[in-house]
Amino acid sequence: MARIVGGISVTHVPYIGRAIANSLQQDAYWKPFFDGFPPVHAWLDKVKPDVAVVVYNDHGLNFFLDKMPTFAIGAAEEYRNADEGWGIPTVAPFKGDPDLSWHLIDSLIEAEFDLTTCQEMLVDHAFTLPLELLWPKRNAALRTVPVCQNTVQFPLPTPKRCLAFGRAIGKAIESWDSDARVVVIGTGGLSHQLDGERAGFINKKFDLEFMEKLVTDPDWVTRYSITDLVELTGTQGVELINWLTARGALGGAVKAIHTNYHIPISNTAAGLIAMETV
Amino acid sequence: MASKSKRVIPGTTIFDGDMARKGYALNKMCYSFNSEENRQAFLADREGYCARFGLNAEQTKAVLDLSVLAMLAAGGNAYFIAKLGGIYKLDMQDVGAQQTGMTKAEFQAKLVAAGKN
Ligand SMILES: [Fe+2]
Numbered sequence: 001m002a003r004i005v006g007g008i009s010v011t012h013v014p015y016i017g018r019a020i021a022n023s024l025q026q027d028a029y030w031k032p033f034f035d036g037f038p039p040v041h042a043w044l045d046k047v048k049p050d051v052a053v054v055v056y057n058d059h060g061l062n063f064f065l066d067k068m069p070t071f072a073i074g075a076a077e078e079y080r081n082a083d084e085g086w087g088i089p090t091v092a093p094f095k096g097d098p099d100l101s102w103h104l105i106d107s108l109i110e111a112e113f114d115l116t117t118c119q120e121m122l123v124d125h126a127f128t129l130p131l132e133l134l135w136p137k138r139n140a141a142l143r144t145v146p147v148c149q150n151t152v153q154f155p156l157p158t159p160k161r162c163l164a165f166g167r168a169i170g171k172a173i174e175s176w177d178s179d180a181r182v183v184v185i186g187t188g189g190l191s192h193q194l195d196g197e198r199a200g201f202i203n204k205k206f207d208l209e210f211m212e213k214l215v216t217d218p219d220w221v222t223r224y225s226i227t228d229l230v231e232l233t234g235t236q237g238v239e240l241i242n243w244l245t246a247r248g249a250l251g252g253a254v255k256a257i258h259t260n261y262h263i264p265i266s267n268t269a270a271g272l273i274a275m276e277t278v
Numbered sequence: 279m280a281s282k283s284k285r286v287i288p289g290t291t292i293f294d295g296d297m298a299r300k301g302y303a304l305n306k307m308c309y310s311f312n313s314e315e316n317r318q319a320f321l322a323d324r325e326g327y328c329a330r331f332g333l334n335a336e337q338t339k340a341v342l343d344l345s346v347l348a349m350l351a352a353g354g355n356a357y358f359i360a361k362l363g364g365i366y367k368l369d370m371q372d373v374g375a376q377q378t379g380m381t382k383a384e385f386q387a388k389l390v391a392a393g394k395n
Contacts, residue, residue, distance in 0.1 A: 065309075065355075152355065154293055194373065196377060197289030199378055200374045200388050204392060204393065235356065236356070
């Protein structure tokens with residue numbers, strides 16, 4: 001059966017794409033952010049995942065408001081990035097894993113998570129940038145499965161539902177008849193708000209507590225409603241539900257391998273955490 | 279529309295069903311800006327482009343004025359408005375400064391300060 005080696009959650013600000021394209025990693029502004037990654041690269045070199053299941057949210061590239069699935073999953077041979085309108089460079093396509101995609105679809109719908117299945121799916125910066133950050137020299141052998149959660153149009157899935165969805169993803173991966181090693185990635189957050197008079201809102205205290213609880217007690221997050229999370233972390237900070245789903249997939253106890261937290265990257269509190277299953 | 283009591287978070291709009299209905303045309307226009315050809319068509323005739331997507335007078339004025347708060351009030355969603363901002367090469371600190379009535383430098387200082395405590 002397939003094995004989950006661990007999980008990584010990381011921020012996905014579009015401007016990271018420009019920083020990578022212009023090699024600004026050691027620039028004073030970007031250094032505290034990019035310096036968080038080498039320990040995670042070393043861990044990935046050690047655990048050598050074959051597949052990454054990436055829990056993220058689309059920002060109006062693949063999905064518009066005409067059809068907005070709460071949970072969607074890719075089932076394609078390949079995932080392409082495309083012009084998102086804000087001038088960040090487009091990156092090369094990522095390889096899919098249709099066998100795992102269909103195993104997840106079968107298992108999750110059997111477990112009563114009725115997600116939308118996508119045999120074609122464009123992936124935006126929220127999927128591509130974390131992979132670029134985690135494998136700066138592109139691992140061409142890495143296969144991927146995108147899992148997209150709606151954080152655009154409310155109502156969003158509740159934290160309780162996301163955690164349960166993640167746990168079901170984890171069980172499904174572990175029942176996959178394959179010797180693949182799987183890493184589960186969650187992207188977005190942490191606290192930030194782009195819109196309104198409260199633009200620029202950041203909540204360091206909550207973010208740090210969230211990162212700690214994610215490791216030790218992810219059920220802690222389910223005490224909050226989505227509206228609570230908007231109030232505590234901002235209108236886009238609520239993307240941290242992607243972290244929660246990814247954490248759910250890791251099951252019970254995990255060990256934090258590395259964490260990093262830096263304010264600000266663009267308008268965002270940038271977080272990174274790598275967790276190993278124990 | 280049935281009236282529902284909604285929780286208010288100051289300075290914050292929840293993009294719910296009411297806003298999604300109100301802003302549909304505006305957001306659909308902004309979604310079209312994923313294409314360079316459409317971005318150029320917009321710049322060539324901004325008012326005509328708004329009309330093609332059926333924006334109402336409030337939405338059209340907000341777009342022509344490039345007023346982010348007015349676009350939000352007219353049902354615009356932050357992720358889609360950002361695509362319009364991209365046409366004018368506005369970054370998120372420009373957009374944040376505009377909405378909070380600060381200079382860009384003041385807005386950036388506020389972000390940096392959030393990391394210090
Ligand atoms: Fe995002």
